[in-house]
Amino acid sequence: MKLDEKEIAGIIKEISGSDVKKCMKCGKCSATCPAYGEMKFHPHQFVTMVARGKIDELLKDETVTRCLSCFACVERCPRGVEPANVVAAVRVLAEREQGGSNFVPDEVPALIIADKEIPQQALVSAFRRYRK
Amino acid sequence: MNYSYYPGCTLKTKAQDLDFYGRESAAALGITLEELPEWQCCGAVYPIARDEIATKLSAIRALMAARDNGTPLVTLCSACHHVLTRVNGDMQRNADIRMKANNYLKPAVPYAGETRVIHYLQLLRDEIGFDNLKQAVKKPLKGRKIGAYYGCLLLRPSKEMQFDDPENPHIIEDFIKALGAEPVVYAMRNECCGGYVTLKSEAQAKENVDLIIKNARAHGAEELITACPLCMYNLRAHQDGSMPVRYITELLYEALGLREGGAADET
Numbered sequence: 001m002k003l004d005e006k007e008i009a010g011i012i013k014e015i016s017g018s019d020v021k022k023c024m025k026c027g028k029c030s031a032t033c034p035a036y037g038e039m040k041f042h043p044h045q046f047v048t049m050v051a052r053g054k055i056d057e058l059l060k061d062e063t064v065t066r067c068l069s070c071f072a073c074v075e076r077c078p079r080g081v082e083p084a085n086v087v088a089a090v091r092v093l094a095e096r097e098q099g100g101s102n103f104v105p106d107e108v109p110a111l112i113i114a115d116k117e118i119p120q121q122a123l124v125s126a127f128r129r130y131r132k
Numbered sequence: 133m134n135y136s137y138y139p140g141c142t143l144k145t146k147a148q149d150l151d152f153y154g155r156e157s158a159a160a161l162g163i164t165l166e167e168l169p170e171w172q173c174c175g176a177v178y179p180i181a182r183d184e185i186a187t188k189l190s191a192i193r194a195l196m197a198a199r200d201n202g203t204p205l206v207t208l209c210s211a212c213h214h215v216l217t218r219v220n221g222d223m224q225r226n227a228d229i230r231m232k233a234n235n236y237l238k239p240a241v242p243y244a245g246e247t248r249v250i251h252y253l254q255l256l257r258d259e260i261g262f263d264n265l266k267q268a269v270k271k272p273l274k275g276r277k278i279g280a281y282y283g284c285l286l287l288r289p290s291k292e293m294q295f296d297d298p299e300n301p302h303i304i305e306d307f308i309k310a311l312g313a314e315p316v317v318y319a320m321r322n323e324c325c326g327g328y329v330t331l332k333s334e335a336q337a338k339e340n341v342d343l344i345i346k347n348a349r350a351h352g353a354e355e356l357i358t359a360c361p362l363c364m365y366n367l368r369a370h371q372d373g374s375m376p377v378r379y380i381t382e383l384l385y386e387a388l389g390l391r392e393g394g395a396a397d398e399t
């Protein structure tokens with residue numbers, strides 16, 4: 001079954017728990033985002049695009065994995081929109097689709113060999129955040 | 133007093149120092165940390181999507197075990213603390229997650245977030261008290277200029293974490309003062325080190341670490357401390373080695389005079 005853009009946007013709103021309509025487009029979330037230069041779309045754009053139901057571009061964007069889940073945007077949004085949760089919801093949908101993520105668990109062992117100091121915490125995160 | 137203790141995966145492997153110094157120091161301060169039997173890895177990242185249930189179960193099992201022990205649950209790793217605190221909040225406030233998790237786990241007594249999760253620093257501040265800690269210090273770390281590196285996970289989202297003022301935290305500075313050293317306050321202390329993105333892009337993590345270390349140095353920090361093994365990794369791996377980084381518990385261990393061969397303490 002194929003869902004259309006609007007339906008998927010609805011799922012994103014639901015699982016992110018974010019009230020995207022509250023956004024007043026001040027841009028504070030993107031101004032504070034440490035991954036700003038790495039992500040094709042910035043936190044305020046995630047919010048706006050989901051609010052409009054125009055998310056095909058977002059779902060295809062591989063740089064979504066560059067979000068650090070640092071919650072700076074959540075903390076500093078004056079409207080309580082929680083942009084990181086919207087980013088995470090988009091990412092989770094990509095991860096849940098077979099082949100949807102641009103990082104697969106098979107790549108993890110090589111990383112351990114490459115750097116023996118990498119903490120388990122990062123590897124567990126990798127399996128969680130970059131799965132399938 | 134007794135506390136249940138959740139070390140987490142990294143403290144059993146790459147961050148054994150954080151764990152060892154933490155336990156030894158707690159014991160010296162009269163605190164018994166009782167490791168939960170058969171705890172499982174918390175997953176290291178909090179599953180944000182509201183329909184994620186299975187990924188929260190290991191955290192719920194630990195929270196439930198502490199409830200059954202009748203003790204608060206002490207954490208040390210920032211990531212474990214973040215995950216356990218937020219999952220506990222879900223069990224308190226989100227009826228859907230609570231119902232599904234309980235239906236799956238079928239505990240004798242359903243769990244609704246009764247456990248109090250406290251971070252080691254909160255244990256020092258609220259249960260022991262920084263004034264009492266100061267009294268217990270045998271080797272004050274005089275003259276050392278130490279920058280606290282908070283990172284993200286302990287502080288944010290502050291609505292859920294309720295750890296400290298998210299934009300102007302001072303618990304680690306107060307801790308540093310209690311140990312007799314001089315805390316150095318700098319703006320980047322609560323900005324992200326890059327976290328797990330280092331696996332995807334070292335350059336991205338390095339960029340963050342550069343900003344943090346430059347800022348700390350500009351304010352006069354001569355060393356940094358952290359409670360997070362991943363912050364530790366990033367802060368050490370992505371700099372030239374000129375800024376020492378230590379775990380909070382190592383500093384405590386030193387100040388309590390627990391390190392052998394006194395001279396090394398002067399470094």
Ligand code: SF4
Pocket residue numbers: 029032033034035036043066067068069070071072073074083084087
């Ligand atoms: S959580 Fe992600 S989107 Fe939000 S500020 Fe941090 S890196 Fe940027």
Ligand code: SF4
Pocket residue numbers: 022023024025026027028029030043044047076077078079080081082083
């Ligand atoms: S900070 Fe909040 S209100 Fe401002 S643009 Fe970002 S999501 Fe919208």
